Amino acid sequence: MNADNVRLGTEKVSHQQQELLQQANRGRGGRMFINAFEQITNDEDILSGEEQLHPDWLEVFDRLAETMPRYAPPRAVESFKEFFAALSKHDAALADLDPESLNTTFLLGAGASKPTPSNIPTVRELLPQLLERARRLDRDDLSRLADFCDERKIDNIEDLLTAAQLATFTSRNPTVLRLVNYLLYRNDPSERDLFAGEPWIGHRSFQQETPSAADLASVAFLQDTLQVLFGLLASTMLPARPNLAHQAIAAYATQHPTESTVITTNYDCCYDLALSEAKQPFSYGIDFVNVTKANAKSDLATLIKLHGSLNWYYCETCQEVQLVELKRMLQQYADDDAPYSVIGICKTCGGQRRGLLVPPYAMKFDVAPPLTPLLPRARHCFEESDLIVVLGFSFADADVYISRMISKSMHMKESQKLVIADPSGDVVARMRRKFRASIPNFDGSRIIKLQGDCAETIPSLLRGEFRREKKVKAKQGGKAEEGS
Numbered sequence: 001m002n003a004d005n006v007r008l009g010t011e012k013v014s015h016q017q018q019e020l021l022q023q024a025n026r027g028r029g030g031r032m033f034i035n036a037f038e039q040i041t042n043d044e045d046i047l048s049g050e051e052q053l054h055p056d057w058l059e060v061f062d063r064l065a066e067t068m069p070r071y072a073p074p075r076a077v078e079s080f081k082e083f084f085a086a087l088s089k090h091d092a093a094l095a096d097l098d099p100e101s102l103n104t105t106f107l108l109g110a111g112a113s114k115p116t117p118s119n120i121p122t123v124r125e126l127l128p129q130l131l132e133r134a135r136r137l138d139r140d141d142l143s144r145l146a147d148f149c150d151e152r153k154i155d156n157i158e159d160l161l162t163a164a165q166l167a168t169f170t171s172r173n174p175t176v177l178r179l180v181n182y183l184l185y186r187n188d189p190s191e192r193d194l195f196a197g198e199p200w201i202g203h204r205s206f207q208q209e210t211p212s213a214a215d216l217a218s219v220a221f222l223q224d225t226l227q228v229l230f231g232l233l234a235s236t237m238l239p240a241r242p243n244l245a246h247q248a249i250a251a252y253a254t255q256h257p258t259e260s261t262v263i264t265t266n267y268d269c270c271y272d273l274a275l276s277e278a279k280q281p282f283s284y285g286i287d288f289v290n291v292t293k294a295n296a297k298s299d300l301a302t303l304i305k306l307h308g309s310l311n312w313y314y315c316e317t318c319q320e321v322q323l324v325e326l327k328r329m330l331q332q333y334a335d336d337d338a339p340y341s342v343i344g345i346c347k348t349c350g351g352q353r354r355g356l357l358v359p360p361y362a363m364k365f366d367v368a369p370p371l372t373p374l375l376p377r378a379r380h381c382f383e384e385s386d387l388i389v390v391l392g393f394s395f396a397d398a399d400v401y402i403s404r405m406i407s408k409s410m411h412m413k414e415s416q417k418l419v420i421a422d423p424s425g426d427v428v429a430r431m432r433r434k435f436r437a438s439i440p441n442f443d444g445s446r447i448i449k450l451q452g453d454c455a456e457t458i459p460s461l462l463r464g465e466f467r468r469e470k471k472v473k474a475k476q477g478g479k480a481e482e483g484s
């Protein structure tokens with residue numbers, strides 16, 4: 001089925017379609033809807049544009065998208081999704097937005113750094129790629145980690161980093177470890193053997209009061225393995241260049257330095273580079289030990305990197321954060337004059353300075369102290385803005401604290417709008433459902449869909465192309481009426 005010729009409307013809707021829609025609106029889900037979708041997406045008259053498709057079907061589809069896989073085979077679900085996505089690539093409300101006159105906050109997730117020439121793999125693609133490269137390093141521990149992840153279908157690097165963070169945290173807190181042991185394993189002793197023989201999981205400690213030396217060593221071993229993975233991760237991000245979305249937002253920031261903020265969970269430096277290339281000075285909102293506080297300039301753009309950045313280093317001992325000059329660091333790496341340091345030496349105390357990068361789950365319980373002031377800043381920016389533009393961010397469970405900040409801000413400020421740029425359009429439907437559940441009387445149209453490649457859609461939005469298009473169409477419509 002091809003939705004290219006389908007026309008939305010209420011004037012030419014067959015009796016049969018009306019009836020199906022009424023059934024769908026009355027029903028509670030399940031198999032019946034699948035039949036209805038099958039009928040309307042295969043109807044010759046609807047596909048040819050002879051008969052119109054009632055726009056309420058989009059609403060019905062949104063409502064059911066999540067439960068659909070329970071009732072229909074994956075291939076059918078995919079084809080329904082495609083059909084409905086093609087019908088409404090962008091919401092009409094986009095044409096009423098004027099980013100020029102709005103205080104805008106941008107939220108960038110991993111997907112924002114995917115379009116070329118940034119080419120950074122998304123979270124899902126990252127771990128399999130890193131493990132493949134890890135195997136090539138021919139290190140026994142890495143190969144075993146790769147096998148472990150392969151066999152258990154662990155393909156999300158954030159899960160792995162979170163597990164490492166948890167292991168490190170619990171190994172340092174014997175009371176927490178005892179409690180975790182009790183809470184997770186009291187009723188199911190067989191679980192104890194689940195991870196038997198895996199050197200990176202301190203399974204023996206589940207049967208003991210405190211972790212043994214062997215367990216602490218296995219955690220240290222995991223940390224060491226992860227340093228290598230971090231190195232590989234950095235090597236995919238260091239050569240990354242800003243794409244058209246980064247550049248468009250940076251250009252927007254030069255026009256509205258104080259009324260636009262970028263908040264990101266990305267470690268990469270694509271947007272940082274785009275700002276420097278646009279000659280827009282900016283602040284990270286972090287106190288760096290090696291940067292003297294300049295007199296508060298009024299025209300600084302703000303870039304909040306919630307999970308850290310490739311060019312920030314942190315010493316756990318003295319808790320100081322060092323900013324490494326980005327362009328020099330990248331140039332030295334590109335010219336092979338100096339390696340990128342995964343671990344460095346702290347000038348203040350002689351301890352170790354490591355990259356200040358944290359996995360999302362870590363934010364909740366073991367966040368690096370220098371990053372904590374970024375959270376209230378981000379919340380403030382969301383709450384101050386008229387418009388929040390989200391790109392490449394999937395609102396995953398790991399980042400639930402960000403969804404909550406946005407939900408609270410949308411609740412408090414009824415005029416606030418949320419544009420979600422997403423290649424598939426799925427995220428919009430999910431967030432509408434979520435906010436309808438959490439915000440009383442939430443109007444779903446406050447979330448606006450911008451579907452497609454963000455390197456194309458974001459520049460169009462910020463250049464006001466959707467507004468212009470609407471004006472042109474209105475003019476053409478006016479002329480046509482005059483002529484008739």
Ligand SMILES: [Zn+2]
Nearest residue numbers: 315318346349
């Ligand atoms: Zn130090």
